Amino acid sequence: MRISEYVGFDGVGLAELVAKGEVTPAELEAVAREAVRAVNPRINAVVETWPADEAPVPGSTPLAGVPFLIKDIGVSMAGRRMELGSRLAAGNVAGADSFLMRRFRRAGLVTFGRTATPEMAYSNTTEPVLYGATRNPWDLTRGAGGSSGGAGAAVAAGVVPVAHATDAAGSIRVPAACNGLFGLKPTRGRVSAGPDADEVFNGLAVQGGVSRTVRDSAVLLDRMRGPEPGDPYFAEQPPRPYAEEVLRHPGTLRIGVLTQAWGGRRTTAPVADALSRTARLLESLGHQVEEATVDLGADWEEFVLAGARQWTANLTASVDELAAAFGRPVDSSTLEPPTLASYHYGRRVSGAQFVTALGIRNRVARSLARSFDAYDVLLTPTLPDLPLPLGTHAEGVEELDGLGWLRRLFDLSPFTVAFNVAGTPAMSVPVTADTETGLPIGMQFAAGYGLEGRLFRLAGQLEQADPWSGRIPTVWAGDHPATTSSSSGSPG
Secondary structure (H helix, E strand, O other): OOHHHHOOOOHHHHHHHHHOOOOOHHHHHHHHHHHHHHHHHHHOOEEEEOOOOOOOOOOOOOOOOOEEEEEOOOOOOOOOEOOOOOHHHOOOEOOOOOHHHHHHHHOOOEEEEEEOOOHHHOOOOOOOOOOOOOEEOOEEEEEOOOOOHHHHHHHHOOOOOEEEEEEOOOOOHHHHHHHOOEEEEOOOOOEOOOOOOOOEOOOOEEEEEEEOOHHHHHHHHHHHOEOOOOOOOOOOOOOOOHHHHOOOOOOOOEEEEOOOOOOOOOOOHHHHHHHHHHHHHHHHOOOEEEEOOOOOOOOHHHHHHHHHHHHHHHHHHHHHHHHHHHOOOOOOOOOOHHHHHHHHHHHOOOHHHHHHHHHHHHHHHHHHHHHHHHOOEEEEEOOOOOOOEOOOOOOOHHHOOHHHHHHHHHHHOOOOHHHHHHOOOEEEEEEEEOOOOOOEEEEEEEOOOOOHHHHHHHHHHHHHHOOOOOOOOOOOHHHOOOOOOOOOEOOO
16 A cells, blocks of 8 residues: 555544455554654654554454554553653653553554653643654644644644544644644543553543544544543443444534633634634534633633642652652753743642642532533634744743743643543534635534533534545645655654
């Protein structure tokens, strides 16, 4: 199979070819490696590749034989490095598969590498010192989002059709928006974080993926979801597979539109125009759409302060554990300025302040839950602006403390984090693009707790009504001729 043929299929489509015997998993892996060599020198999305050790049975699952990449954080693969995008964890090798990695194996996915993340996944751009910046395949001067920016850029450029991602404040949805992909953050408790953690960032962080088609994300989540022994809680299993929901009509939905973000960050004109076009599309599909006022449940500055205390306290514990494990100092030789500042801030957070922050989490969750009494779905822009130029996040970062860094991150992505705090599902859909630059613009849709099915039904309808699969970025693996060589180890 040539790269130009490979990029024409989504994951489910490739698995169907494998099931029919038209191509083997090994052949698909070889083409995916060619795709890495073709585009990665320009986008820097894949930080390592290796010979896959899976031998999936063709046709055993809807994704059996599909090439796959895992993020450099959030999932452990026995014998493979997981460095968290940080010099502090450089060379870290996982001793065993995490529960999620076992599920990826059972899904028949052929995992052959890992994608870039910012240090500790602690940013919404992927520009770590350890790997260097990941570039947006639509415009190489712009970022690919974060923290799953490597996954987003790799999928958008055609390296793989679907990839693992995580989301603690928008880290699935932000890269999906920046790279013109579909990405859904599941409900809290939908996917196990075990066995090494019961929950990550007190339940703010969840596991998922990014993909070029809605059905790939649905099928992937079907294979990821479900509790594992020892999980502290779990979301009720859906009545039917999410893959089936994509094909079902969503019915007439009451959709509330939030045009401006909490905290006062203004939505830029291109994004506001895209939001208006999306609202009109929804109305044409028969949905009831109206502008909404959504009570966050807390003052914005109170919300940011609680987030900073919760995030940095968790970060500090992780950093101390890594430093002890590797015998490395916690200083500028191992951590980047915003991470180090956040570490020091977290060390000063008291137990009482941390418990108060959890109280704010509860208030936000209760308030947003009430908004879903009035609306079936909330619609916002995923981001208030187009993908930002590389280096934007780093401007003046040496002068920020941990609170200042979180304030910057929340200001740059003000629509996404509330749904992490609430634990409810939310998705970014590449419904439209900027009319002037052609850059993708993601629209965020959120639903009540456990209602991923509703979102998948709506996403399937939008994909049919206004397909985005024909939009191709500037850097695209399908534009490169096939090669005959193969290699393992670091890409490039």
